[in-house]
Amino acid sequence: MRTILGIILATAAVQAFAITVNVPPASVPEPGALSLLGIGAAAGALIFAKNRNKKK
Secondary structure: OOHHHHHHHHHHHHHHHHOOOOOOOOOOOOOHHHHHHHHHHHHEEEEEEEHOOOOO
C-alpha cells in the first residue's frame, strides 16, 4: 500500500513542479552570411597551410 501511494504521489509531484518554457524558434541566417562564413573558413585554411610549411 505504501509503495503504490508513493508512486502516485511521486507522479503527481513531477507534474506539479514541471516548468513550461516557451522559446521562440531560432531564425535561419541569410544565405549571404553562410557564404561569408565559407569564404572566411577557406581563407583560414589557406593561411594555416601556408604557415604550416614554414616551421623549422
